[in-house]
Amino acid sequence: MRILVTGKNGQLGRSIYKIVNTANGDNLSPNEFIFVGREELDLSSEGSISHYFDSNDRFDVIINCAAYTAVDKAEEEQELANQINHLAVKQLAEIVKAQKAKLIHISTDYVFDGESNKSYTETDKTNPINVYGKTKLAGERTLQEIMPTNAIIIRTSWVYSEYGSNFVKTMLRLGKERNELNVVSDQIGSPTYATDLAGAILEIIDNKDYQDKKQSTEIYHYSNAGKVSWYEFAKEIFKIAKIDCKVHPLMTEQYQTPAKRPKCTLMDSDKFVKKYNANTYNWRSSLMKIQENIKYEK
Numbered sequence: 001m002r003i004l005v006t007g008k009n010g011q012l013g014r015s016i017y018k019i020v021n022t023a024n025g026d027n028l029s030p031n032e033f034i035f036v037g038r039e040e041l042d043l044s045s046e047g048s049i050s051h052y053f054d055s056n057d058r059f060d061v062i063i064n065c066a067a068y069t070a071v072d073k074a075e076e077e078q079e080l081a082n083q084i085n086h087l088a089v090k091q092l093a094e095i096v097k098a099q100k101a102k103l104i105h106i107s108t109d110y111v112f113d114g115e116s117n118k119s120y121t122e123t124d125k126t127n128p129i130n131v132y133g134k135t136k137l138a139g140e141r142t143l144q145e146i147m148p149t150n151a152i153i154i155r156t157s158w159v160y161s162e163y164g165s166n167f168v169k170t171m172l173r174l175g176k177e178r179n180e181l182n183v184v185s186d187q188i189g190s191p192t193y194a195t196d197l198a199g200a201i202l203e204i205i206d207n208k209d210y211q212d213k214k215q216s217t218e219i220y221h222y223s224n225a226g227k228v229s230w231y232e233f234a235k236e237i238f239k240i241a242k243i244d245c246k247v248h249p250l251m252t253e254q255y256q257t258p259a260k261r262p263k264c265t266l267m268d269s270d271k272f273v274k275k276y277n278a279n280t281y282n283w284r285s286s287l288m289k290i291q292e293n294i295k296y297e298k
């Protein structure tokens, strides 16, 4: 299969690349993977999207890892966030449908308001409380409308990796610079190591039914297993990295951000695990894996 991966410089795009290629960049997979960033395919420009697909051969699968992910900045840049997370997804879905190809699109726990005290399943009511969440939900909806078959939407949460900037890397940096830190303790979620999510996406692609059959479009949740607050997560990061930095719990009200954050977005990955016979790893064991990998990456 010819597989296009967007967002090649992002956490998830790079994690997929790491699994399907050797360190020298040789393809390890029986499939042909093409990785693109905004230089080749700019999702903020309708013209760039049409031009890219008009000037390339058909793909069998498109994995859309690109997104506008700056949650706070999205409050000011609503139009741009909407273009990338919603309108570009609409255009991609139209192209993928016309090519009779398949689309795997990544969405977020931020489509929920976080007021539930149990893990969210795919059928739970969505109610985003910030611009980022609203634009991602609009992207999901338009995709479902245009492609009632052959698309998969994976909602994930609290993604971190050895690449780019994320909570784990920020804590590792701050923990070395400071003796104590205040971290929010009343927001609960399911951290997700991008390599685990990348592996889960590749499980879908390897699945015989996925390759052979036309299937109805489905939403799946995928995150690491377990439940943790940012405060507990920070403490565990320091414990594993043997960093001596005291962490103090902070309430959301004491830490104002431009975008509101949902209080509790635990994700129930059961539907995905059963369908694809996949692993979801405990957040703590995945955190141990990244601490090893991070030493070798920028």
Ligand SMILES: NC(=O)c1ccc[n+]([C@@H]2O[C@H](COP(=O)([O-])OP(=O)(O)OC[C@H]3O[C@@H](n4cnc5c(N)ncnc54)[C@H](OP(=O)(O)O)[C@@H]3O)[C@@H](O)[C@H]2O)c1
Pocket: 007, 008, 009, 010, 011, 012, 013, 037, 038, 041, 042, 043, 044, 045, 064, 065, 066, 067, 068, 069, 084, 106, 107, 108, 109, 110, 136, 155, 156, 157, 158, 159, 160, 164
């Ligand atoms: N990070 C999280 O905590 C989190 C949580 C839940 C869901 N998700 C979802 O998971 C998916 C992957 O997220 P991630 O953590 O890998 O995000 P990321 O590291 O921020 O990567 C996003 C990628 O999208 C690219 N992008 C942004 N604007 C673009 C444009 N106009 N045209 C083309 N590419 C553009 C960025 O390119 P540049 O590198 O050039 O900026 C970046 O490489 C996204 O759909 C995100 O919404 C993420």
